Amino acid sequence: MLTCFAPDLQPTLATYTLSEEESKHAVRVLRLRPDAPVVLVDGHGTVATAFIADDNPKRCTLTITGRETIAPRPTYTHVAVAPTKNLDRMEWLVEKAVEVGIERLSFLRCARSERRDLKLERLEKIAVSALKQSGQAYLPQLDELIDFDKFLASLDPATTFIAHLEAGERTALAQVIGAAPRCCVLIGPEGDFSPSEIELALGRGVRPVTLGSSRLRTETAALAAVFTAQVVRELKS
Template sequence: MPTFYAPDAAPGHATYLLPEDESKHAVRVLRLAIGDAVTLVDGRGTCYAATVTEANPKRCNLRILKEEVIAPRPTYTHVAVAPTKNLDRMEWLVEKAVEVGIERLTFLRCARSERRDLKLERLEKIAVSALKQSGQAWLPQLDELTDFEDFIAEIDPATTFIAHLEAGERTALAQVIGTAPRCCVLIGPEGDFTPAEIDLALDRGVRPVTLGASRLRTETAALAAVFTAQVVREL
């Protein structure tokens, strides 16, 4: 059944008008007709069962038949990652992280970052598309680029872990997450965090972790952290 993102849908409303771009997609691409069933999701936990009442490519009208509130996951996964110079790799990360299950994704500006600015509009659209494709009801929070020092000053060190490649004792992420309901994992740029950044994090009480024996690309490491958090908690 086709799913549409409806961030302005409100409980109790009997009808909903799709925006023009979604109306065009519904009527011209999906060939929806009057009486066809669709699903709306608002990204805040509510899904709506609806039917088409007006199949106009400029204004596709829907009748809302039923509402269902989906509870958020009992766990909260937050990954903070330094975006790569190639934005395609961050787009891939956003898509896959949303599909696997993530609550928040923060982009870090580190000393060795290749990308110093980032526009979220394209990434937000990809997150919405992944939300619809994976049948989820909660849209993750995407944060603007944040300086590493500012981010470290605000985190809860008890639930935060840093995956770095410097020498020193590190524990497998799967072993330290356990059944903790919340976690935040820091992933550095291609050149890794600097020793000064690692020291700053450790001084704050952030624990060092490893994601395995292989040296992973930034986006792969970030997705591995998301996947590890979900799998460990499910088991």
């Protein structure tokens, strides 16, 4: 059954008109006709069932037959990553992180960053597509690119972890993530965080962690952090 994104879905609506993009996909691409069933999701926990009433390819109208509110997960996973020079790899990360389950994804401008600017429009569309494909009810928050030191100042160090490759004592993320219902994991650029950035984070009480013995690419490390957080918490629930 087709799932459509309906960000302005209201609890009292009996009908809903899809955006032009969603209408085109439903009517022209999938060739759905009146009475075809559709699922609507608003990205804030509401999921509605509906059927097509008017198959206008620019303003497809649906009749809503039922709705439910999905409770948010009891845990909150936040990953902050320095985007790679190749934007395709960040697009892959957004898609997979949404599928696995993440509440917030931030982008960091670090000393060794290869990418100094980032436009979210394309990434937001990929997040919506992954939301619909995976059956998730909540659309993650995507943050604009921000300098590492400014971002660090906004965090609670008690629930923040930094995954770096420098020498020193580090704990496996899987060993500490289960005790933190809310967490933020910091992932550096391809060249890793600079020594001064690591020192700044540790000085503020952020705990150093490792994601395993392999040297992971930036986007792989970020996804590994999301996956580890979800799996460990599910095992503990």
